[in-house]
Amino acid sequence: MRTDVRTTAIAAVRNLGILAHVDAGKTTVTERVLYLTGETHKRGEVHDGTTVTDCHPQERERGITIFAAAVSCVWDGHRINLIDTPGHVDFADEVERSLRVLDGAVAVFDAVAGVEPQSESVWRQADRHGVPRIAFVNKLDRAGADLDAAVASIRERLHPAPLAVQLPIGREAGFTGVVDLLTLRALTWDDGPDGDGFREGPVPDGLRAEAERRRGLLDEAVAGLHPAALEEYVEHAALSTATLAAALRDLTRSGEAVVVLCGSAYRNRGIEPLLDAVTAYLPSPLDVPAVRGAAGAGEASAEEVERAADPDGPLTALVFRVNVGASGRLTYLRLYAGTLRKGDTVLDAGSGRTERIARILRVQADLHVEAETAVAGDIVAVVGVKAARTGATLCAPGAPVVLEPAVAATPVVTVAVEARRTVDTDRLALALARLVEEDPSLVVRTDPETGQRVLSGLGELHLEVAVEKIRRQGLEVAVGRPQVALRETAERGVAGHVHRHVKQDGGAGQFAHVVLDVAPLDVATPDAAAPDGAAGEEGGGFVFASTVTGGRVPKEYVQAVEAGCRDALADGPLGGHPVTGLRVVLTDGATHPKDSSELAFRTAGRLALREALRACRMVLLEPVAEVTVTVPQEAVGGVLGDLAARRGRVQGSAPRGGTAVVTAVVPLAELFGYATALRSRTQGRGTFTTRPAGYAPAPPAAR
Structure with missing residues (x-):
């Protein structure tokens, strides 16, 4: 890849998302970023319905982010493409699609609550995508705010190495600024509600000793994680500012540590240092590994190819969102390689059809600015693409490639x-x-x-x-x-189930003989302690293995039996619900020299497993959710009783600043209408959040 003006510009791009639990302040952080970078001239407020990113009428009415919104701004010579993601668990798929195309993220935490349930969920989503993060502890001006407690909760629940690089100046309502531990300088904002006056000065005398102590601890922690920093630390018992900054950048991009900053977005305090940290520590498109995909279009080949962030390379872009409105169809793209020009013809590698790019738009939530070109590293919207769906790869017709899309969540x-x-x-x-x-x-x-x-x-x-x-x-x-979406599973399996599939109706016949052992997934089959060819699904839904020896069932027929078993999982014997949590082992079988085929063994596998399931002891499963309820102390008893009536299992209760936080696992079906019931029981003062917690046996009435 040539080093020219365009690749230099790519190095100054940051594609990042804002992640957090609902009401932690993601949208407010985004609004302050847009204001400070000059993209807006008035600060939008969630409670007034005047924010840029929460532009949909439902978002403004409900006061929450529902749809991921992309905006763009410039800070210190860097182009920042930012996606404000939803925080509510029901819209986790919006977060998943956004993370698929992002290079970094800012995780926002409430300084009072610390790590909350959905904070943990979106953090794990970012882990799966390998997205580097920095943390911003928000709302330090609230009563009960505690940076150290928030950092401790990050360490306990999310990451073993959170590295706080700031020290707050003042507490709660008296919070006025931070001490930058790298430069040992104080950054303060005016006491007025707008907090527009940003100043840098010496560390206050009362905080100097504490700031120096924390800088020493920061040096020590970084040296323990970074080899180059360790050498300097051993020699000088301290790190220079340049070495510390370089080490923090390396540790952030590798995921070995998380830089933690703090502030109050609502009072406009701490956003400038956050923007500096974004440009200093989070990666550019050139710093992340080249994207990999399967070569070819339609039925992609097994050959993998890499596409680096090169504006002169073959075009490679991933569709991560489609918006169909009254004004037409907008297709949102992340460009990984190449240059896209207005009027270009591109290939939808998955379907094999071509599309013409009529317009290219730079996105500012619901506002758009036309552009003639977009290059590797850009996030843009295009007009003219008629059929490409979310997850499709658009590429140069002469160099087809299929990128892995984000996997859509299963509806419940x-x-x-x-x-x-x-x-x-x-x-x-x-x-x-x-x-x-x-x-x-x-x-x-x-x-x-x-x-x-x-x-x-x-x-x-x-x-x-x-x-x-x-x-x-x-x-x-x-x-x-x-x-709710129910599932079925085997509580007790069967061993040695025999099925003989014979079909003779003129011409070539069908013959397949299989013997299956079926067991719940957590029960090991003695004869399959170390089976060959085990295959499973992430999440433990189904595992298939074969212990057949002596070539009694050829390998290609074993694969056909597995395919047939997977076909049988679509509808269980209790009520036609999908079957999960199952282990199937092919223990024996037989073939016919003329009549055996992959089709015959696939049919035998499907019919054999269906018969075996009818012989198993089956149970019905229902989805359950982990519920975190925050209520006044005096309402705890009533809330606990209500959760018990909803078949909930209370896991714990802890005080938090005059309120109580109750955690329970409750069947999802019992949570319909719970928001109204909780408001009524707590006079409108109770709140709750949920996150999926898998499946559990349903009561007899549901069976």
Whole structure:
């Protein structure tokens, strides 16, 4: 890759997301970033509905971020492409799609609450994508704010090496600034509500000793993690500012440590140092590994190719969002390689069809500025792409490649949706199709028994938002009571189940003989202590193995048996629900020299497992959620009783600044309408958050 003006510009790009638990201050941080970088001339406020990124009417009405919004700004010669992500668990798939195309992230934490449930969830999502992060402890002006406690919670629940590089000046309402431990200088803001006056000066006398002590601890911690820093520390018993900054950059980008800053976004304190940290520590597109994909279009080959962030390389871009509105279809792209020009023809490598780029837009939430070109490292929206879905790879027609998309979450809540007027039936079908096109975590199907259209999503709020979008198009719809997505599993398995598949109806016949052992996934089969060819799914849904010896069943037929078993998992014997948590071992079999084939063994595998499941002791599973409820101390008893009535298992209760935080695991079906019940029980003072906690056996009534 040549070093020219364009590659130098790529080195000054930062693609990052803002991640946090709901109400930790993500959107406020984003608004202050836009204001300080000159992109806006008035600070937007969530409570006033005047923010740039929460631009959808539902976001402004509900006061939460629902849709990931991209904005762009310039700070100290660096172009920052920033995505403000949702914090509510029901919109975790928006976070997942955003993280797939980001190079770094800022994780925002409440200085009072520390690490909250959804903070942990989005952190783990970033771990899976290998996205480097820095942490910003927000709301230091609140009563009960404690930076050290927040850092301790990060260490205990998220990362073993959080490195605080600032020391607060003042506590709670008296918070006025921070001490930068790298330079040992004080950064303070005016006492007024706007906090616009940013000044740098010497460390206050009362904090000098503490600042020097913490700088020494920071040097020691960094030296223990970074070999080059260790050499200097051994020689001088301290680190220079340049060495410390370089080590922090390396540790952040490798994920070995997390730089922690602090401030109060609402009072405009601490945002400038945060922007400096973003440009200093988080990687540019040139600093992250080259993206890898499968060569070829359509049915991609097994050959892998790399595409570095080179503006002169073959075009490679990933679609991470589609927005279908009244003004047309916007397709959001992250460019990994090459240059995209207005009027270019590109290839959708997954489908094999070509698309023409009519316009290229620089994105500022719901505002757009036209551009003639976009280069590697850019995040832009394009007009003219008609069919490419979220997760599609757009590339140069002469150099096809398929990038791995973000995997859509499995829906767990379902409602029936019908048009109130027969004449609106077709319009409803079109509206639902648009919803699914925009949000892959939504699934629409037709119930074969009732003929109703069924909409499935990640939670009650997720479906509420989706239905409201339909209603805002002028459609009157009726919505049924939410239903959860059930699963089936084997509580007790069977061994040595024999199935003989023989079909002879003229011409070539079908013959396959298989013997299966079926067991719950956590029960090891003695004969398969170390099976060959074990295959499993992440999350423990299904494991298949073979212990057949002597070539009694050829390898290609073993794979066909596994495929047939997976086909059988689609509908269980209890109620046609998907089957999970199963271990299947092929222990024996036989073939016919003429009539055996992959089709015969796939059919035998499917039928054999279905028969075996009917012989197993099966149980029904329902989705459960971890619920964190924050209520006044005097309301704890009533809340605990209500959770017990909802079949919840209370895991703990802890005081926090005049309130109590109760954690419980509750069946998702029992949480429908819980927000209203909690407000009524606590006179509007109680709040709760949820996150998925897997599946648990359902009560007999649900079976």
